[in-house]
Amino acid sequence: MFHKIPQKIQLRMSYLEDLSRKQKEQGVESFDRLRQIPQETGRFIAILAALSPRGKMIEIGTSGGYSALWLSLACQRNDRNLITFEISEKKVKLATETFKEAGLEKVINIVEGDARSHLEKYKDVSFCFLDCEKEYYMECYELVIRNMVKGGILVADNAISHEATLQPMLEHALKDDRVNSIVVPIGNGELVSYKI
Numbered sequence: 001m002f003h004k005i006p007q008k009i010q011l012r013m014s015y016l017e018d019l020s021r022k023q024k025e026q027g028v029e030s031f032d033r034l035r036q037i038p039q040e041t042g043r044f045i046a047i048l049a050a051l052s053p054r055g056k057m058i059e060i061g062t063s064g065g066y067s068a069l070w071l072s073l074a075c076q077r078n079d080r081n082l083i084t085f086e087i088s089e090k091k092v093k094l095a096t097e098t099f100k101e102a103g104l105e106k107v108i109n110i111v112e113g114d115a116r117s118h119l120e121k122y123k124d125v126s127f128c129f130l131d132c133e134k135e136y137y138m139e140c141y142e143l144v145i146r147n148m149v150k151g152g153i154l155v156a157d158n159a160i161s162h163e164a165t166l167q168p169m170l171e172h173a174l175k176d177d178r179v180n181s182i183v184v185p186i187g188n189g190e191l192v193s194y195k196i
């Protein structure tokens with residue numbers, strides 16, 4: 001997966017990494033920034049997605065499409081598709097450009113809008129990367145876990161960087177007997193929940 005990343009995908013990853021760096025240097029407002037995952041988290045979610053069983057692969061919080069590019073490596077390995085949700089019109093535009101530039105228009109389907117109003121109808125989810133506003137985590141977690149297949153994997157970003165804000169959701173996931181959960185110190189901290 002990582003040894004032969006198609007050039008088009010590599011180029012777009014570098015473009016978004018540069019854009020993200022520039023936004024930070026220029027002090028762009030947090031809401032407008034890409035706020036994308038670091039490379040090591042990209043590798044981590046790609047491996048977990050590749051290991052997940054048959055079923056739907058979803059992402060909540062697309063931004064410019066950087067994490068989706070990493071997940072696309074798992075899609076291509078297992079001949080699967082990714083559905084990714086994004087609420088901001090501006091970011092949907094950027095991510096659409098990302099998927100076109102990377103040659104992934106047939107692999108990644110972006111859904112514009114609040115993921116919470118769509119998730120109910122996505123049954124048989126086998127992998128979910130949760131990376132939207134933190135106040136929506138609990139609701140998204142619940143909507144996804146109840147529709148997740150046995151052996152499915154949910155990964156939630158910022159479990160360490162936003163530990164205080166996410167405390168109720170993290171505690172809930174760690175005690176939830178439908179899953180086995182652990183927080184892994186990779187990148188900004190990843191909650192991994194494995195559906196029993």
Ligand SMILES: C[S@@+](CC[C@H](N)C(=O)[O-])C[C@H]1O[C@@H](n2cnc3c(N)ncnc32)[C@H](O)[C@@H]1O
Binds near residue numbers: 064085086091113
């Ligand atoms: C941290 S960024 C995602 C970064 C992206 N996963 C990456 O690593 O490239 C969070 C994104 O979630 C979007 N978002 C926030 N709440 C949402 C919701 N309820 N439904 C869909 N997207 C949402 C924001 O607009 C923002 O682009």
